[in-house]
Amino acid sequence: MNNDNVKELEDLVELSEAVQSMHEDGLRDNIVKDIYETAEYITKKVVTKKSQRKADIHKKVDDILTSRILGYPIMILLLGIVFWLTITGANYPSQMLASFFFWFETKLTSLFMYMGSPEWLHGILVLGIYRTLAWVISVMLPPMAIFFPLFTLLEDLGYLPRVAFNLDKLFKAAGAHGKQSLTMSMGFGCNAAGVIACRIIESPRERLIATITNNFVPCNGRFPTLIALSTIFVGGLVTSRYSTLAATSFVTLLVIFGIIITLVVSWILSKTILKGVPSSFTLELPPYRKPRIGRILYTSLIDRTIFVLGRAIVVAAPAGLVIWILANVMIGDMSILNHLAALLDPLARTIGLDGFILMAFVIGLPANEIVVPIMIMSYMSKGTMLELESLAQMKELFIANGWTFVTALNVMLFSLLHFPCGTTLWTIRKETGSFKWTLLSALLPTAIALAVCFIVAQGARLLGLV
Amino acid sequence: MGLTCESCGRGVLKKKFNLKCGEEYVIALAGNPNVGKSTVFNELTGLRQHTGNWPGKTVVNARGNYDYKNMKFLLMDLPGTYSLLANSVEEQVARDFICFGKPHATVVVVDATCLERNLNLVLQVMELTDNVVVCVNLIDEAERKGIFIDIRELESELGVPVVATVARDGKGLEELKRRIFNVAVGIQTPSSRKMKYSERVEEAIREIEPKIDKLLKGKLDARWVALRLIDGDKTIVDAIHEHVYYEKAIEIDGRR
Amino acid sequence: MLLSDIKKGMKVKVVSLKSTGLSRRRMMDLGLIPDAEIEVIRKSPLGDPTAYGIKGAQIALRIEEASQIEVEKVERKERE
Numbered sequence: 001m002n003n004d005n006v007k008e009l010e011d012l013v014e015l016s017e018a019v020q021s022m023h024e025d026g027l028r029d030n031i032v033k034d035i036y037e038t039a040e041y042i043t044k045k046v047v048t049k050k051s052q053r054k055a056d057i058h059k060k061v062d063d064i065l066t067s068r069i070l071g072y073p074i075m076i077l078l079l080g081i082v083f084w085l086t087i088t089g090a091n092y093p094s095q096m097l098a099s100f101f102f103w104f105e106t107k108l109t110s111l112f113m114y115m116g117s118p119e120w121l122h123g124i125l126v127l128g129i130y131r132t133l134a135w136v137i138s139v140m141l142p143p144m145a146i147f148f149p150l151f152t153l154l155e156d157l158g159y160l161p162r163v164a165f166n167l168d169k170l171f172k173a174a175g176a177h178g179k180q181s182l183t184m185s186m187g188f189g190c191n192a193a194g195v196i197a198c199r200i201i202e203s204p205r206e207r208l209i210a211t212i213t214n215n216f217v218p219c220n221g222r223f224p225t226l227i228a229l230s231t232i233f234v235g236g237l238v239t240s241r242y243s244t245l246a247a248t249s250f251v252t253l254l255v256i257f258g259i260i261i262t263l264v265v266s267w268i269l270s271k272t273i274l275k276g277v278p279s280s281f282t283l284e285l286p287p288y289r290k291p292r293i294g295r296i297l298y299t300s301l302i303d304r305t306i307f308v309l310g311r312a313i314v315v316a317a318p319a320g321l322v323i324w325i326l327a328n329v330m331i332g333d334m335s336i337l338n339h340l341a342a343l344l345d346p347l348a349r350t351i352g353l354d355g356f357i358l359m360a361f362v363i364g365l366p367a368n369e370i371v372v373p374i375m376i377m378s379y380m381s382k383g384t385m386l387e388l389e390s391l392a393q394m395k396e397l398f399i400a401n402g403w404t405f406v407t408a409l410n411v412m413l414f415s416l417l418h419f420p421c422g423t424t425l426w427t428i429r430k431e432t433g434s435f436k437w438t439l440l441s442a443l444l445p446t447a448i449a450l451a452v453c454f455i456v457a458q459g460a461r462l463l464g465l466v
Numbered sequence: 467m468g469l470t471c472e473s474c475g476r477g478v479l480k481k482k483f484n485l486k487c488g489e490e491y492v493i494a495l496a497g498n499p500n501v502g503k504s505t506v507f508n509e510l511t512g513l514r515q516h517t518g519n520w521p522g523k524t525v526v527n528a529r530g531n532y533d534y535k536n537m538k539f540l541l542m543d544l545p546g547t548y549s550l551l552a553n554s555v556e557e558q559v560a561r562d563f564i565c566f567g568k569p570h571a572t573v574v575v576v577d578a579t580c581l582e583r584n585l586n587l588v589l590q591v592m593e594l595t596d597n598v599v600v601c602v603n604l605i606d607e608a609e610r611k612g613i614f615i616d617i618r619e620l621e622s623e624l625g626v627p628v629v630a631t632v633a634r635d636g637k638g639l640e641e642l643k644r645r646i647f648n649v650a651v652g653i654q655t656p657s658s659r660k661m662k663y664s665e666r667v668e669e670a671i672r673e674i675e676p677k678i679d680k681l682l683k684g685k686l687d688a689r690w691v692a693l694r695l696i697d698g699d700k701t702i703v704d705a706i707h708e709h710v711y712y713e714k715a716i717e718i719d720g721r722r
Numbered sequence: 723m724l725l726s727d728i729k730k731g732m733k734v735k736v737v738s739l740k741s742t743g744l745s746r747r748r749m750m751d752l753g754l755i756p757d758a759e760i761e762v763i764r765k766s767p768l769g770d771p772t773a774y775g776i777k778g779a780q781i782a783l784r785i786e787e788a789s790q791i792e793v794e795k796v797e798r799k800e801r802e
Contacts, residue, residue, distance in 0.1 A: 013695060013703055025666050027696050032551075034663045036758075039585035046620040047581055050612040062764060063771075071767035120793060165782050169768035178771070202554060280745045280787050285773055285780040286500035287579070287607070288739060292634060294509065413795045500779075546752040553744060580778025583753050 007324025058287045062162070071166050077257065078159075083148045084248040087227050090142035096426050097141065101134035128144065128324025135373045137223045138318045141309055147220065148189060148300035156291040161186055164283055167355040175270025176262045177206035178281045180213075184262065187217035190308050191424040194219075195431055209266045211428055212441045216258040216265070220308055220414050221368035226251050232395045234410035258416050260447065286465035311423060315367040323363065323374055337378055351450055353411035354402065361414065365424040371415065406460045411451045417449035471673070481528040489661040490531075490538045491650040494564055496591055497575035498584050498613055499546035502603045504528075505633040507543045527559075528583050534643045542569065548583075550590040552694075552701045562705055564594050565686070569598045573642070578608035578630070588624065592658035593690050605630045605638075615718070618690050656706035665692075670696050682706070723776075725760065726751070726788035733761050734793040751765040753777035757801060 024274055030191075065072055077325030105126060112122040154160060160182060168178035175316040179201050194214040202208040227247065234250040237244030270276065326337040334342075337359070344362075345355030356378040364371035376394070379401045419442045420428070473501035497503035507515070511530025528543040544563055545548035553559045564572050572592050576584035581602070593600050621628040622632060627645040631638030648654040663671070671692045678695075686706065694702040728734055736758045739746055753776045754760070761775035771782040 010703060011699075015793075017698070027670055028696075028698055028747070029666050029750070029755075030664055030749075031693065031697055033648050033755050034667065035586055036582075036660060036753065037757050038589055038661060041583055042620070043582040044625060046616045048614045048616070050614065059763075066764060066766060066773075068765075068767045165766050165769075165773065168782070168784070169770045172770070178784075195742065227732060278784075278786075280748065280770070281782075281784050282748065282787065283771070283782040284500055285782060290634070292505075295505075345523045462559050551747060553747045553751060577778075583777040586751075586753075599758065647780060 009466075044450075053310045060333050061288060062285070064436060065159070065162050066166055067164060075163060075166060076252065076256070078154070080248055082147065082154075083245065083251050084142050084225075085150060086147045086223070087231065087248055087251070088244055089146045093142040093145075094138055096334055097138035098134070103136055105130060105134065112399060123328060124321055124324055132320025132323065132370060132373055133313060133317050133452045136312050136367075136369050137309070138370050139228075139372075140220065140312060142304070143227065144220050144308060144453075145301065147223070148304045149296055151185075151188060152296045152300040153302070154293055155185075156289065156296055156305050158286050158288045160176075161283060161285050165285060167334060168281065168283070170263055171266070173277050173280075174266040175274075175276070175278060176263075176266040177201045177203065177278065178204070178283060180210040180262075180266070183210045184217045184259070187214045187219060189220055190215070190311075191215055191219045191420055192311075193304075193429040195424060195427045198431065203276075203313045205270075205274050206279060208432065209269050209274055209439060211432060212269065212437070212444060213262045213265050215441070216417065217264040218255065219368065219421075219424075221312065223251075225370065225372050225415050226254060228394070229412050230254075231409045232391050233405050235336055236395070246304045251351060254412060254416055261417065264420045265444070265448070268327040274299070276304065312367050312369050315422070316370050319363070319366055323370075323377055326363075341378065350457065351414070351453035352406055352412065352460070353446055353453065354407075356401075357407075357411055357414075361418055364421075368415070368421050383432050407458065408466060410456055413456060414453050416450050417452060418444055419443075419449075475535060490540045491537075491570045492567070492718060493539055493570040493646055493650060494539050494544055494567070494569040495575065496544045496560055496564065496587065497546055497579065498548055498587055501546070501577040501584065502633050503546055503575040506573075506601060506631070506639075506642075509633050509636055509639055511527055511541055529546070532643070534647050537647065539646070542637055543565075547587070550594070551697065552699050558701055558705075561594070562592060563664050565690075566705065568595075569597075571599055571646050573599045573601055573646060574652065575601045575603050575633075577626045578602050578605045579611055579613060581613075581615060589659075589661055591625065593661055593693070594658050594715070595685070596626075596658045597649050598656060598658055599622060599642070600625075600626060601633075601638075601642055602628060602630045603633050606632045606635075623659065625659045627654065657694060667696065714722060724789045725761050725762075725783075725791040725793045726772075726785050728793065729754050730762050730765060730772075731752050733759060733796045735759055735796050737792040739791055740761075741783075744788070745790070749787070749791070750783055758798060760793065 033400045065074060095419065108126050109122065112126065120447065139255075163185065164178050167181045171178050171180050172235040182200065183194050183197040185194075186197040191214050195211050196329050198207050198210045198214065201210055229251040230232075231243065235247040238246045323337075326340070327335050329336050331339060341355035342361050343355070344358045348355050348358040351358075357375055360371045360374035360378065376397065379397055425438055425442055426442045429435065432438065470597060495503060495507055497506075507528065507530065510532050512532070512534065514709070515528060515530030530541050530543070532539050532541065542563065544560040547554070547557045547560050550557055550561040550564070552561055572595055573627060574584075574588045574592055576588060588598070588600055600620070602617065602620070605615070608615065615630070617630050627649065629645055630643045633639065638682050640692055645654075649656060662668070674695065675688050677690045680686060680692050682691065691702065691706070723734070725734065725736075736754055736756050738756060739749055739754065741749060758777060763773045763775050763780060765772045766782070771784045772788060773780050773782045775789075
C-alpha cells in the first residue's frame with residue numbers, strides 16, 4: 001500500500017462523510033440501533049425467564065452500602081476494620097521476623113570475624129545493607145501480607161465500584177473524575193501502582209489530577225511508619241486496653257485527612273493550571289460476586305505483596321550502603337550524616353521536626369519504607385541501626401532525642417503529604433511523558449507538607465503545647 | 467493450516483505485539499467489562515501468564531499460555547469493552563488486534579445474566595472474523611435469577627460455537643478448549659451470522675464498498691471498512707495505514 | 723421529560739439522545755438507544771450520580787449525562 005493509496009483512502013473518507021450528511025440524523029445511530037435490535041431479536045429467541053423470585057439480595061446490600069445515612073459511615077468503618085486487622089495482626093509476626101533476622105545477624109558477624117574480614121567490609125555488608133533489609137522486611141512484610149488480601153477481598157466482592165459511586169459527587173465538585181477514587185484505592189497498596197491505574201481515566205486533564213494527587217493516599221511503604229508512630233504516641237495516651245483502637249482510629253483519621261487534601265488539591269488544580277469541566281462519567285455497578293479465596297491470596301500475596309516487597313528490597317539494599325557510609329565517614333569531628341542534619345535543622349525546627357528527621361525523608365526518597373530506619377540509625381551514636389526488638393525501645397530512643405507528641409504528629413503528617421518516592425516519580429515521568437508534570441508532582445505535595453507541618457508546629461507553640 | 471507467521475499474514479502480530487508465533491495458535495479473548503473475562507483467562511492459563519503494555523498505548527495487555535491436545539495456545543486478553551466502534555483507546559486496541567492481528571480464533575465471553583447487551587459485542591466481533599467462539603459465562607448466576615439460555619438455539623442463531631461455563635468453578639472450560647481447538651485448527655469452520663442493516667445503511671455500503679475493495683485488494687473485509695467509514699470512524703484510516711502498510715514491509719523483508 | 727428528572731423506582735423508555743459526538747456513541751454503547759427501557763434504581767448518598775438499570779446491567783450516570791437523555795414513562799413500578 002503506497003502513499004497514493006492512502007490518498008485514495010482519504011478520498012473515501014470524504015465520500016463517506018458526504019454519504020453521512022445526506023442522511024440527516026446520521027447513519028451511525030442506525031448502525032448501533034440495528035446491531036442492538038438484532039441482539040434483542042436473538043435474545044428473545046434463546047432466553048426464557050422463569051419466576052423472578054427476587055433473588056435480589058444484591059439490591060438489599062446496595063441499599064445499605066450506598067444508603068444516604070449509612071453509606072459513608074460504613075465506608076469509614078470498613079477502612080477502620082482493615083487497618084485494625086492489619087495493625088493487630090502484624091504485630092506478632094513482625095517481632096518474630098525481627099528477632100529471627102537479628103539472631104541471624106549475630107551468626108553473620110561471627111562468620112565475618114572467623115574469616116578475618118576487615119571492619120569496614122563487615123560494616124557495609126552487615127551493619128549497613130543487611131540491617132536495613134532486615135528492618136524493611138520485618139516491618140513491611142506482615143502488614144502487607146494482611147492488608148493486601150483484605151483489600152483484594154473488598155475488590156473481589158465488588159465493593160470498590162460502590163465506593164466510587166458514593167464519592168463521585170465530591171470528585172465532581174473538585175473537577176475531577178469519579179474513577180479517581182479507584183486509582184486512590186490502588187495507591188493504598190503502592191502509589192506507583194496507583195499512578196499506573198490512572199490510565200483508566202481517559203480525559204488527560206483528569207488523569208493528570210489523579211496522577212499528581214495519588215501520593216496523598218499513604219502507600220504500604222508509609223503505613224508501617226504511621227502505624228508504628230500512632231501505636232507509640234497515640235496508643236500510649238490511653239490505657240493499654242484501648243491503645244490499638246486509639247491507634248487505628250488515628251490512622252483512619254489521617255487517611256481521611258489525606259483524602260480531604262486530595263479533594264482540595266484536585267479542586268485547586270482544576271481551577272488553575274488544569275482548568276476544564278469534568279468529562280462524562282459512566283460507571284458500571286456489577287453484581288456482588290462470591291469471592292474466590294485462592295485467587296485473592298494468589299493475586300494479593302504474589303502479585304502485590306511480593307512485588308512491592310521485592311521493589312523495596314532492591315531499593316533498600318543500596319540505600320543501606322549509602323546510609324552506612326554517610327554515618328561513618330567523618331569530616332572533621334562529625335559524620336557526613338551529622339553535617340547534613342545540622343544543615344537542615346533550622347528549617348526542620350520551624351515545621352516541628354528536627355534535622356535528622358527531615359534528612360531521613362530526603363535520603364528516603366528511593367523508598368518510603370526506609371525513612372524510619374534512617375531516623376533510628378541517625379540517632380544512634382554508632383551510626384548503624386541498633387537492635388530494636390520492641391516499639392517501647394523505639395519510643396525511648398525518640399523521646400531521648402527530644403520527640404514530643406507534636407513531633408510525632410508532624411512526622412506522620414509529613415510522611416502522609418510529602419513528595420512521592422523515587423519509583424512513583426519515575427512512574428509518573430513514564431506515564432505522563434513529561435518532566436514538568438513530574439516536577440510538579442514532587443514539588444506540590446512537598447509544599448503542602450511543609451505548610452501543614454508549619455501550621456501545626458507553630459500552632460502548637462502558640463497554644464503552649466510544646 | 468496456518469502454523470507459521472508468513473503463511474497467514476501474522477507477521478503483523480509478530481512484529482507489533484512481540485509474539486513468538488511459530489508452533490503456537492493465537493487466541494484473542496474479548497468481552498464486556500465485569501463478565502468474568504479475567505476469570506476465564508486465569509482458569510485457562512493458570513500461572514503461565516504475564517502482563518505488559520499494548521505497543522504505543524497505555525493499556526495493559528495480559529497474555530498467557532495453555533496446552534491442549536499437545537498444541538500450544540497463546541491467549542491474548544483484550545481490554546474489556548462494550549463495543550468495537552473505537553470510541554476509546556481500549557476499544558481501538560481490541561479492534562485492531564482482532565482485525566489486523568488475525569488471531570486463529572477469538573473467544574467472546576458474555577454474561578448469561580444480561581445476554582442482550584453482550585450480544586452487541588459478539589455481533590460486532592463476528593463482522594470482523596468468522597473464527598469466533600462464544601463463551602456464555604456465569605450461567606449459574608443466571609439460573610439463580612431464573613434466566614435460562616438455550617445454548618443450541620443460540621449457536622444456530624449466531625452460526626458459531628457456543629459454550630456455557632461457570633469459569634469460577636472451572637465448569638465448561640474443557641469444552642471451551644475443545645471448541646477453540648476445533649476452530650483454530652480448522653476442524654470446524656464457523657459461518658457466523660452477518661449483520662443485515664436497515665436499507666439506508668445498506669445503500670450507503672453498496673455505494674462505497676466496491677471502491678474500497680479495489681483499494682485494499684482483499685486484505686480486509688471491504689464491507690466492514692465501508693461500515694466504519696459510514697460510521698464516521700476516523701481512526702480506521704490510520705489503523706489501515708499502519709497495519710496493512712507495515713505488513714507489506716515485512717513481506718518485502720522476507721523476500722530478500 | 724429528561725432522565726435526570728425521573729424519580730427512583732420508575733421505569734422509562736428512551737425517546738432520544740441530545741448529546742453528540744463521542745459521548746453520544748458512548749451512551750449508545752451502554753444500550754441507551756431509542757425505545758430501550760431504563761429503570762431508575764438508586765441515587766448515591768449525596769444525590770448524584772444515579773444508578774440506572776439498562777439492559778440487565780446497573781450503570782451510574784452523572785446528572786450531566788442523564789439530562790442529555792429524553793425519556794417517556796412506561797409504567798409505575800410497584801415497590802415492595
